[in-house]
Each structure stands twice: as C-alpha cells, then as structure tokens.
Amino acid sequence: MTILVTGAAGFIGSHLCEALLNDGHRVIGLDNFDPFYDPAIKWDNLARALQQQTFKLVEGDIRDRSLLRQIFTQQPVDVVIHLAAKAGVRPSILQPGEYLDVNVNGTLQLLEAMAEARTNRLLFASSSSVYGNQAKTPFSESDDVSHPISPYAASKRAGELLAHTYHHLYGLDVACLRLFTVYGPRQRPDLAIHKFAQLALHNKPIPLYGDGKTRRDYSYVGDIVQGIRQLLELPAWGYEIFNLGGGKPVTLLDLVRALENALEQPLEVHFLQKQAGDVEQTFADVRKAFQHFGYQPKVNLAEGVKAFTEWFYSKEYNSSMYSL
Numbered sequence: 095m096t097i098l099v100t101g102a103a104g105f106i107g108s109h110l111c112e113a114l115l116n117d118g119h120r121v122i123g124l125d126n127f128d129p130f131y132d133p134a135i136k137w138d139n140l141a142r143a144l145q146q147q148t149f150k151l152v153e154g155d156i157r158d159r160s161l162l163r164q165i166f167t168q169q170p171v172d173v174v175i176h177l178a179a180k181a182g183v184r185p186s187i188l189q190p191g192e193y194l195d196v197n198v199n200g201t202l203q204l205l206e207a208m209a210e211a212r213t214n215r216l217l218f219a220s221s222s223s224v225y226g227n228q229a230k231t232p233f234s235e236s237d238d239v240s241h242p243i244s245p246y247a248a249s250k251r252a253g254e255l256l257a258h259t260y261h262h263l264y265g266l267d268v269a270c271l272r273l274f275t276v277y278g279p280r281q282r283p284d285l286a287i288h289k290f291a292q293l294a295l296h297n298k299p300i301p302l303y304g305d306g307k308t309r310r311d312y313s314y315v316g317d318i319v320q321g322i323r324q325l326l327e328l329p330a331w332g333y334e335i336f337n338l339g340g341g342k343p344v345t346l347l348d349l350v351r352a353l354e355n356a357l358e359q360p361l362e363v364h365f366l367q368k369q370a371g372d373v374e375q376t377f378a379d380v381r382k383a384f385q386h387f388g389y390q391p392k393v394n395l396a397e398g399v400k401a402f403t404e405w406f407y408s409k410e411y412n413s414s415m416y417s418l
C-alpha cells in the first residue's frame with residue numbers, strides 16, 4: 095500500500111513510519127517541522143525512515159491545499175494516517191486560535207483533498223481528552239463527549255465530527271483513534287515522563303500539579319503502532335471510533351515511582367496548584383478495539399518507562415537539543 099502519514103516527524107509518526115516501511119508499504123511523510131518543540135529532534139526521529147528508498151518526505155503544511163493536491167496527484171494514496179496536529183492541553187489554552195486552525199482547518203483541508211482525489215481511507219488520531227472530566231470509568235466510545243474542557247480537546251472532537259461528515263458525504267472509510275497518553279522512546283519533551291526525566295538529569299525538583307492522585311492511562315508507543323498495523327488489515331472501517339490505551343490507569347505519584355526505579359535515583363517532588371484544562375483521570379475501555387482488530391496492549395509501565403529511559407540516556411547526554 096501507499097500510505098500518507100501526516101505528522102510523520104513527530105513522536106508517534108516517526109515510529110509508525112518505520113513500522114509501515116518494515117511491513118513493505120510505501121510511505122509518504124508530510125510534516126512542517128512545527129517549532130512547538132525543537133525541529134532538530136524531529137529530524138533525529140526520522141533518521142531511520144529517511145534511509146529507506148520507499149520513504150518520501152514532503153516538508154509542508156496540512157493547511158496547504160495546493161500541496162495536498164500535488165501529493166495526491168503525484169501518486170495514488172491508499173490510506174491517510176492523520177497525526178499532524180498542535181498537541182498538548184495546556185498550551186492550547188494559551189493559543190486556542192492556532193490550535194483550532196491546525197487541528198480543525200488542517201483536518202478539513204485534508205478531508206477536502208481526499209474527497210477530491212477519491213482517496214477514501216482515513217485514520218485520524220483523536221485523543222482521550224475528548225472525554226473531558228467524566229466520572230464514569232472506564233471511558234467507552236459510546237460515552238457522551240460533548241463536554242471538552244480545553245481547546246485541544248474540542249479541536250480533536252471537531253476532527254472526529256468533520257471526518258464523519260466526509261464519511262457521510264463522500265463515503266470515506268474512517269477510523270478515529272482516541273489515544274490515551276502515549277509514551278516511550280522519542281516521547282515529546284513537553285509530556286510528563288520526558289519532562290520529569292530532564293528535570294531529574296539536571297537535579298531539579300519535579301512539579302506535580304494537584305495532589306499527585308490524578309490518574310492517567312499510559313499507552314506504550316509500540317502498542318499503539320501495533321494497534322494501527324492491525325487496524326490496517328481490516329478490509330473496511332465504515333466510520334468507527336476506537337479507544338487505544340493501556341487499560342491500566344496509574345496515579346501521577348505511581349508514575350514518579352516507576353521513573354525513580356528506571357532512573358535508579360530518588361526524585362524530589364514539588365506539589366503545585368492544579369492546572370486548568372487538566373482532567374482528573376483517564377481510563378480506556380479497549381474492548382472494542384480488541385473485538386474489531388485484536389488490539390492488546392502488551393508493555394507494562396515498568397517496562398515502558400525502562401525503554402524510555404534507555405533511549406533518553408542514549409540521547410540526552412550527547413545533545414543540546416533536549417536541554418532545558
């Protein structure tokens with residue numbers, strides 16, 4: 095298959111591109127190397143994929159319709175895996191317009207270009223944040239998601255709804271994946287595990303917002319990539335939404351303990367006020383993904399954090415791009 099991966103140079107995108115290339119697919123990676131974090135990290139993420147002849151990188155923006163048209167007319171694309179986005183809950187509160195423009199308008203441009211080119215399979219990276227501050231656990235795909243509490247969450251829900259519209263109007267085959275806090279090697283530097291590891295390296299205390307009892311369902315990036323590979327094997331999707339998570343939520347303090355074990359050093363913790371936009375808990379019900387395509391997260395938190403720290407040590411000591 096020929097697969098267009100938007101956001102290819104990012105954390106999840108770069109792992110996915112490597113796996114798809116290994117599976118024998120031709121991959122076109124589209125990324126604008128957005129400065130949300132150092133683009134040098136993204137080039138580093140892509141180093142392996144760029145060595146493959148079946149990988150083609152297009153540097154550009156998903157909002158650029160003429161560029162999208164060019165990509166789709168140069169070669170038939172079988173599937174689009176749309177990961178490009180402004181990610182992160184807290185920064186979306188500071189830059190709501192930019193988040194909505196990339197995540198909603200960008201998704202719209204992509205859907206329009208797909209409909210025009212009659213490219214009709216879309217896998218869209220949504221987020222557990224669409225569940226908002228829901229008390230009922232675990233979160234299932236049929237739960238009410240009409241109460242997002244950050245611009246980022248609202249933008250992801252808008253993406254799911256737009257994708258449904260294009261499924262209805264043009265028969266696009268759509269799978270929306272609600273990803274639950276993804277971690278592992280190459281994790282974004284703004285996310286908890288990576289940020290904490292950097293602070294520990296510089297002997298700085300770890301800021302914990304709230305009382306440390308907020309719970310997150312962490313998903314290992316390799317499990318997410320495996321889930322996407324299994325989903326690609328289904329002959330048709332129609333329009334479906336799937337949770338992809340680890341299915342075992344842990345508190346922020348548990349996470350700090352796991353990191354202490356992996357780094358083999360005690361971490362100093364500073365408790366700070368809870369941040370606006372942060373949800374109390376996330377907890378994925380992954381039964382639907384298991385029933386439809388056999389999704390089964392395999393890597394537990396201790397193993398995943400260990401894999402992260404091994405990668406972290408291999409990079410951080412030698413590189414200024416990750417420095418605080």
Ligand SMILES: NC(=O)c1ccc[n+]([C@@H]2O[C@H](COP(=O)([O-])OP(=O)(O)OC[C@H]3O[C@@H](n4cnc5c(N)ncnc54)[C@H](O)[C@@H]3O)[C@@H](O)[C@H]2O)c1
Nearest residue numbers: 101104105106125126127128155156177178179273275276
């Ligand atoms: N990492 C997580 O925990 C998590 C959880 C839920 C959902 N997601 C979603 O998964 C996707 C990938 O997340 P990630 O953690 O790998 O993030 P990331 O920031 O590492 O990757 C996103 C990539 O998109 C690119 N991009 C941003 N704006 C673009 C634009 N206008 N045009 C082209 N490229 C653009 C960035 O340069 C970046 O390389 C995102 O859609 C994110 O919202 C991630």
